[in-house]
Amino acid sequence: LGHGSGGRLSAELITEVLVPALGAAAPGGPLEDAAVVTAAGSELVLSTDAYVVDPLFFPGGDIGALAVHGTVNDLAMRAAMPVALTLAYVVEEGLPIADLRRVAASVGAAAVAAGVPVVTGDTKVVGRGAADRLFVITAGLGQRLPGAAPTAAGARPGDEVLLSGPIGCHGVTVLSTREGLGFEADVSSDTRPLHRLVAALVGAGGPDVHALRDLTRGGLASALNEIAAASAVGVEIEESALPVPEPVRAACEILGLDPAYVANEGCLVAFVAPAAAGAVLEAMRSRPEGAAAVRIGVVTDSGPVLVRTTVGSRRVLDMLLGEQLPRIC
Amino acid sequence: MTAVGEAVAWSVRVRGTVQGVGFRPFVHRLATGLRLDGAVRNDGGDVVIDVAGPDRAVRRLIDALRTGGPQAADVTEVVVGRTATAPPPGFRVIDSATGAVPPAFAGLPADLATCADCLAEVFDPADRRYRYPFTNCTACGPRATIVDELPYDRARTAMAGFPLCRRCAAEYHDPADRRFHAEPVACPACGPRLAWNAGRRAASGEDALAAACDAIARGRIVAVKGLGGYQLICDATDPDTVDRLRRRKARARKPFAVMVAGLPAAAAVADLADTERATLTCPAHPIVLTTARPGAGLAAGVAPGVDRIGLFLPCTPLHHLLLRALARPLVVTSGNRAGEPIAIADTDAADRLTGIADGHLSHDRPIRARYDDSVVQVVAGVRRMLRRARGYAPAALPLPVAAPQPILAVGAQLKHAFALARGGSALLGPHGGDLADADTLAAFRATVAQLSRLHRFEAQAVAHDLHPDYLSTGYARDTAPGTRRIGVQHHHAHVVSCAAEHGVEGPFLGVAYDGLGYGDDGALWGGEVLLATYTGFRRLGRFGRAPLPGGEAAVRRPVRMALGYLYGGEFPLPPAPAPACRDRMPAAEHATIRRMIERGVRSPYASSAGRFLDAVAGLLGLCDEAGYEGEAAVLLEAAAHRARRPARPLPWRLARSGGLWVYDWSPTFAALLRRSAAGVPVTELAAAVHRTVVDVTVALCARAAERTGVTVVCLSGGCLQNRILATDLPAGLRAAGLTALLNRDVPANDGGICYGQAAVAAARLAEGD
Ligand SMILES: [Fe+3]
Ligand SMILES: [Mg+2]
Ligand SMILES: [Zn+2]
Ligand SMILES: [Zn+2]
Numbered sequence A: 001l002g003h004g005s006g007g008r009l010s011a012e013l014i015t016e017v018l019v020p021a022l023g024a025a026a027p028g029g030p031l032e033d034a035a036v037v038t039a040a041g042s043e044l045v046l047s048t049d050a051y052v053v054d055p056l057f058f059p060g061g062d063i064g065a066l067a068v069h070g071t072v073n074d075l076a077m078r079a080a081m082p083v084a085l086t087l088a089y090v091v092e093e094g095l096p097i098a099d100l101r102r103v104a105a106s107v108g109a110a111a112v113a114a115g116v117p118v119v120t121g122d123t124k125v126v127g128r129g130a131a132d133r134l135f136v137i138t139a140g141l142g143q144r145l146p147g148a149a150p151t152a153a154g155a156r157p158g159d160e161v162l163l164s165g166p167i168g169c170h171g172v173t174v175l176s177t178r179e180g181l182g183f184e185a186d187v188s189s190d191t192r193p194l195h196r197l198v199a200a201l202v203g204a205g206g207p208d209v210h211a212l213r214d215l216t217r218g219g220l221a222s223a224l225n226e227i228a229a230a231s232a233v234g235v236e237i238e239e240s241a242l243p244v245p246e247p248v249r250a251a252c253e254i255l256g257l258d259p260a261y262v263a264n265e266g267c268l269v270a271f272v273a274p275a276a277a278g279a280v281l282e283a284m285r286s287r288p289e290g291a292a293a294v295r296i297g298v299v300t301d302s303g304p305v306l307v308r309t310t311v312g313s314r315r316v317l318d319m320l321l322g323e324q325l326p327r328i329c
Numbered sequence B: 001m002t003a004v005g006e007a008v009a010w011s012v013r014v015r016g017t018v019q020g021v022g023f024r025p026f027v028h029r030l031a032t033g034l035r036l037d038g039a040v041r042n043d044g045g046d047v048v049i050d051v052a053g054p055d056r057a058v059r060r061l062i063d064a065l066r067t068g069g070p071q072a073a074d075v076t077e078v079v080v081g082r083t084a085t086a087p088p089p090g091f092r093v094i095d096s097a098t099g100a101v102p103p104a105f106a107g108l109p110a111d112l113a114t115c116a117d118c119l120a121e122v123f124d125p126a127d128r129r130y131r132y133p134f135t136n137c138t139a140c141g142p143r144a145t146i147v148d149e150l151p152y153d154r155a156r157t158a159m160a161g162f163p164l165c166r167r168c169a170a171e172y173h174d175p176a177d178r179r180f181h182a183e184p185v186a187c188p189a190c191g192p193r194l195a196w197n198a199g200r201r202a203a204s205g206e207d208a209l210a211a212a213c214d215a216i217a218r219g220r221i222v223a224v225k226g227l228g229g230y231q232l233i234c235d236a237t238d239p240d241t242v243d244r245l246r247r248r249k250a251r252a253r254k255p256f257a258v259m260v261a262g263l264p265a266a267a268a269v270a271d272l273a274d275t276e277r278a279t280l281t282c283p284a285h286p287i288v289l290t291t292a293r294p295g296a297g298l299a300a301g302v303a304p305g306v307d308r309i310g311l312f313l314p315c316t317p318l319h320h321l322l323l324r325a326l327a328r329p330l331v332v333t334s335g336n337r338a339g340e341p342i343a344i345a346d347t348d349a350a351d352r353l354t355g356i357a358d359g360h361l362s363h364d365r366p367i368r369a370r371y372d373d374s375v376v377q378v379v380a381g382v383r384r385m386l387r388r389a390r391g392y393a394p395a396a397l398p399l400p401v402a403a404p405q406p407i408l409a410v411g412a413q414l415k416h417a418f419a420l421a422r423g424g425s426a427l428l429g430p431h432g433g434d435l436a437d438a439d440t441l442a443a444f445r446a447t448v449a450q451l452s453r454l455h456r457f458e459a460q461a462v463a464h465d466l467h468p469d470y471l472s473t474g475y476a477r478d479t480a481p482g483t484r485r486i487g488v489q490h491h492h493a494h495v496v497s498c499a500a501e502h503g504v505e506g507p508f509l510g511v512a513y514d515g516l517g518y519g520d521d522g523a524l525w526g527g528e529v530l531l532a533t534y535t536g537f538r539r540l541g542r543f544g545r546a547p548l549p550g551g552e553a554a555v556r557r558p559v560r561m562a563l564g565y566l567y568g569g570e571f572p573l574p575p576a577p578a579p580a581c582r583d584r585m586p587a588a589e590h591a592t593i594r595r596m597i598e599r600g601v602r603s604p605y606a607s608s609a610g611r612f613l614d615a616v617a618g619l620l621g622l623c624d625e626a627g628y629e630g631e632a633a634v635l636l637e638a639a640a641h642r643a644r645r646p647a648r649p650l651p652w653r654l655a656r657s658g659g660l661w662v663y664d665w666s667p668t669f670a671a672l673l674r675r676s677a678a679g680v681p682v683t684e685l686a687a688a689v690h691r692t693v694v695d696v697t698v699a700l701c702a703r704a705a706e707r708t709g710v711t712v713v714c715l716s717g718g719c720l721q722n723r724i725l726a727t728d729l730p731a732g733l734r735a736a737g738l739t740a741l742l743n744r745d746v747p748a749n750d751g752g753i754c755y756g757q758a759a760v761a762a763a764r765l766a767e768g769d
Helices: A008-021 A063-076 A097-114 A169-179 A195-208 A219-231 A246-255 A274-285 B023-033 B055-067 B116-122 B166-173 B205-217 B239-249 B263-269 B274-281 B317-326 B346-352 B438-454 B471-478 B490-501 B552-556 B558-568 B580-584 B587-599 B609-619 B631-641 B666-677 B682-708 B723-735 B750-766
Strands: A035-039 A042-051 A080-092 A118-126 A134-144 A160-163 A209-214 A234-238 A268-272 A294-300 A305-308 A314-316 B008-017 B037-043 B046-053 B074-082 B091-093 B194-198 B201-204 B222-225 B230-235 B257-259 B287-292 B308-312 B330-334 B359-363 B375-379 B382-387 B396-409 B419-428 B461-465 B484-488 B508-518 B524-532 B537-543 B605-608 B653-657 B660-664 B712-716 B739-742
Touching: A042 A063, A042 A080, A063 A080, A063 A097, A063 A134, A063 A195, A063 A209, A080 A097, A080 A195, A097 A118, A097 A134, A160 A274, A169 A246, A169 B587, A195 A209, A195 A268, A195 A274, A209 A219, A219 A234, A219 A268, A219 A305, A246 B552, A246 B587, A268 A274, A274 A294, A314 B438, B008 B055, B023 B037, B023 B046, B023 B055, B023 B091, B046 B055, B055 B074, B116 B317, B194 B205, B201 B205, B205 B222, B205 B230, B205 B317, B205 B359, B222 B346, B230 B239, B239 B330, B263 B274, B263 B308, B274 B287, B274 B375, B274 B382, B317 B330, B346 B359, B375 B723, B382 B750, B396 B484, B396 B490, B396 B750, B419 B438, B419 B750, B438 B471, B461 B471, B461 B750, B484 B490, B484 B750, B490 B508, B490 B524, B490 B712, B490 B739, B490 B750, B508 B605, B508 B609, B508 B682, B524 B609, B524 B682, B537 B605, B537 B682, B552 B558, B552 B609, B558 B580, B558 B587, B558 B609, B605 B609, B609 B631, B609 B666, B609 B682, B631 B682, B631 B723, B653 B682, B660 B682, B666 B682, B682 B723, B712 B723, B723 B739
Parallel strands: A080 A118, A234 A305, B037 B091, B222 B359, B257 B308, B287 B375, B396 B461, B461 B484, B508 B712, B524 B605, B537 B660, B712 B739
Antiparallel strands: A035 A042, A042 A134, A080 A134, A160 A268, A160 A294, A209 A268, A234 A294, A305 A314, B008 B046, B008 B074, B037 B046, B194 B201, B194 B359, B222 B230, B230 B330, B257 B330, B287 B308, B375 B382, B396 B419, B508 B524, B524 B537, B653 B660
16 A cells, blocks of 8 residues: 555545445445534534554644544535534554644644634543554534535536645644755645634635635645546636745745645635626635735636646646656656 | 550559649650550549550559659659559540548648749749749649648639639649649739738838848837748848847747748858758758858857757748849748747737737738748757657658557647647657647647647547646547556657657667656656557666655756765765856755755656756856756757767766666765766866767667567657767767667657557557556
8 A cells, every 4th residue: 555645646546445445335426524514403523534644743723623624624625614513532552642632732823823622532541652642533513604615526618726825834844844844944735724724715615616625735736626526627726816925836846846836725716707706806815814815817618727837838736646756767 | 564565554552741732733744745644643642643555554554653753752662553444545644533531641741842843943933833832833832831631622712712723723733734623823913912001001021021130120120921831031140139039039059040031141150061961952851950061150149058950941932032132031920929839810910929929921811820941950860850840740640550440649838849640650749849838738738729620530549648748638638538548658659759760670779868757656757668569568777866856846956966976875975076067056056955855845757768868958147047948958969969979978887776777876976976076167068078978878678689689679759859879879889789760750759759658558458458
C-alpha cells in the first residue's frame, strides 16, 4: 500500500476496494466527504474522518485542531452548519501525557471557536507500534442551510470557479516542520473552520452555488479533478490568478512541488453560476477566512482540468499518483 | 518464360513504397512505350500489373520495375506470376476502389518535397506555373497533410474545393502525363492562392509573397502556412531578429532549424558528409543535424553553445520562392509558443501567433493533419531518426510478430508519438510533443481518431507505459472498457523498438540508456542492461542509483543532480575535493537540498545513465540550469567533441547487488572532482566520461553475454542520440565480439516508445498471454 498522499491511488483504493466491499450498503451517487441523510422527515448531514499527521504539532495548528476543522469543513461543503461532533483518540503507549493534554485542549478550543459541542467520544490505548503516537477520529452531524444543495456532481459548464484564499501553506508547513527544512519560519498552516464562510456565500448565492470542495490532501488540483469527474465537465484556471504566498512559492521551487498539488486545511473552491459569482465573491471577501478570495477560472464543457500559464500555454493539471514522480524522460 | 514472340498474360505484383508516388503513371508510360496490353492498379499496399505482350517486352518491363521508378518510390519486391485471362488490347490505369478495408495501412503516403521537374517549371518564365507556390506532380507535393478519406483521390482531399481548369484537367486525366492523378494538381488559374496579412495591410498572390519577403528582409518575423502546419520564419543572420523570436516564442536556448536554398548554401554554413548531402536532398527533406562551420554568418542565437546546426532544404515551391528571393539562410521553426503543438488552422494561427509574428503569409488550401518538420542525424554513415514527422510519418514499419488484433500503442509523455498496429505492420503517427500541454494532448486524441477513421482501425488492445502519471497511460485507462490494456515497461519498449526494426529473432541483450522511465519495481530506471525477448525481459545490470532532489526540479537543474550523486548516491564517494558547482549555488539552497537528500524528502532514486551525464555536466559547470530538455547532455557532448587529446577512461567499478551487475560510479566521480580541482580542462574530462561509459557498458554486456550466451545487443534510449555514444558503444561491443544494433527509422528517444510497445503487445497477444 502506498495510498497516503491523496492522489489517484487513494481514489482507486476507495472506488475499487472499499466501496464495492460495502455491497448493498454502499452510498449511491458521487462520493462526497459528507452525506445528506433523511431521518424522521428531516434532512441531516453526516461526516466522519480519521486524522493522522506527523508532526502532531506545527506552526498554525496541531492534530486536534485539524480533527475539528476537517469534519466541520466536510459538513460545510454540503452547506451544513455543525450541530455536534463525536471524538475518538487512538493513543500509542508511550505518548507523553502532556502531548495528549495539549491536543485535547486544542480540540476543545477549536470546537468552542467553531461553535459546536463535542457530545460523545472514545479513547483506546494501543501497544507500541500498533499506532503512530496519536490518531484522532471525529464525526460530525450538521443541519443544512435552507436554499442550497451543493454537490460534487453539481458543477455546470460556464460556472465560475472561486477560491477562498492562498494555497499551499499547510502542506509546506507540515513537511518543512517534520523534516527540519526551515521553511516553517516563514509560513504556517491555514487550518480553520469554513462553515461561516459557507453560510455567507450560500446566503449570497443560494441555489446558484453548485458545488463546494475544501482543499485538503492533493491540493487544489485534486479538488478540481474530483469535481470535474463527478460533474462530467472540464475546468480551466488561470495560473496568474492563483494566490501562492511568496514563502510557499520559494519552498515549492526548491522542493520541486507544484503548489496546486500541495495540501491545505482552510481553503475551499466554489463552483457558482456566472450570474451570482460576483455577489458570492463579495460575500466571501466579507469574511476574514475569505478576505483574499479570487476568481480563478471557469467550468468548460469537457476535457481535462487545465491551467493557462503566465506565458499563455495551457497545461494539463491532472490527478497525480500523489508523489509527483518525474514524467520527463 | 515461354518461347519468344508468343503472347501470354502475366500478373506482376510490386511491393514497397509504390502508392501515391506516381508509380501507376510510370508503369503506364513504360507499358505503352513497349506496346504491351494490360492494366495497372493499386491493390492493398501493392501495385499489380496484368500484362500481355511479347516475352522480351514483358521482361524489359519487369527489369524497369526493379530498377527505375519515380524518385519517391522504393520497390522492395517484384513477384511475377502467370494468369489465365488475356487482357483486352491497350493499356489502362484502373482507378482506386473504395469500400474495401485495406489489409494493413496502405494508401496514406508521407508528404514529398518538390521534385526537380516541378522546380524547373516554377523558375521557368515561359512555363504556365512560373512562380506558382503550389506546383506539384505525382512524384512530389502533399500527401498525408491534405487527405480527408482514403483512398487518396482528389475528391477526398483538401483540394476538393478547387475545380480543375481545362489544362490541369487534361494533365490529370492523361495517363502519359507526369500529372496523371497527381491529386493536388493545380495552377495559377485554378489552384490555391497566397494571402498576406499584417495588421490592416493585406495582399494576395504574387504581392503577398513580395510583402512577406520584404518583411523578412527588414528583420520581421513572418508566420508562413507550410505543408503540415504554420512555421515562423525570419532572417537567420540577424542577431536582433533571432533574439526577438526567442523572446516572443518563450524559447530560451533550444536551437532553431535553418533552411537554406540548396546544397551549396548548406555547405557554406556546415561541414557536410556525403550521407548528409544525400539526406538533405532525399524526398522527405528532413532537418539534418550537421556540424556547424564557425563564422559562417549565422546569428549566435540560432544554436547557442553547440557546434551543431539543424539544416534543411526548401520542401515546397513556396519555400523555394522565399529562399530564392531572400538569398540568405532563414530560421524556420514551428509556429507555436514553446511546448505547444504547431498551429494548422488559419484562425488558430491568427490567434496564437499574434504577438509572435509581425505578418502572416497564408493560403486557402486547408491543412488536414498536423505534421511538424522531421529531424534526423547521420551517425557512422547511417541516417538516424530523431523526430519522425513530415516526409516519414505516417508510413508503416514491419512488426517482427504480427498483431493478432488491432493494437493502439499510446507511447510515452514527452516527444510523444503513438502507433497503430494491425497484422504485420505498425503505423507510426507523427511527432506530437509534450502531452502535459493541453493542446498537444487534444491533438493526440484527434490524430488517433483521424488515422483510425482513415484506416478503419478499431483497437481491441491498448499498449501503454507503466508510468501511472503519463497522460498517455491516463488515456489508456480511460479508453473503452472492452479494450484490453497491456502495460509495457519503458526500457523494454526502447530496446524492443531497436530489435524490431532489425527483425532480431530470439533473445537479445538490451542496453537502454535514457533519462527516466518507470521500472517494473515502481522505481525510476534509465541505465539498464536487459535480457529481452519481444514478450518479456529480465534485468541483468544497471547504473548505480542516485537521488533526484526535488524530482523534476533536479532534471531542470543539473547542478542539483550533481549534489544528488555527491551526497546521497548508492555508493558513497571516497574523500575528494569539494566541487566548484557548490559555490555557484546560494548557500541556503545548498543546505536545504543537502537536507532533502539526507532525509529522503522529495528525492526519488534513479538508476539513470542520462541523469548521470546531467550530473557530470552540472559538476563540470557546463550546465547549471537546463534551458530545454536534454541541454546538459548536449553541452557535455559538445565539450567532449572539443577535447584536444584522445580520451582515456576514468576509474570505474562493477559491483554486484541484488543479483545484478551495477556500475559503481563513485571512483569516476571522485576522479572527476580531483582532476577538475587540478585544472584538467573540462573538454578532456567530458571526453573521458564518455569513454568511461563506453567501457563500463562493454564490460556489462560482456558479462551478460557470458552468462546468457546471447551476443546480439540492441541499444536504445535518449542517450543514444549522443553521437559519441552511438559511435563508440557499437564499436566497443563489436571489438568484444558482440553484434551491436542501433535504431534507424524509429527514434531512439521516447518518440520510438510507441513502436516498441506495439511490438511487445503484438508478441504477447500472439503468444496468447
Ligand atoms: Fe525514454
Ligand atoms: Mg474528509
Ligand atoms: Zn513534381
Ligand atoms: Zn489549373
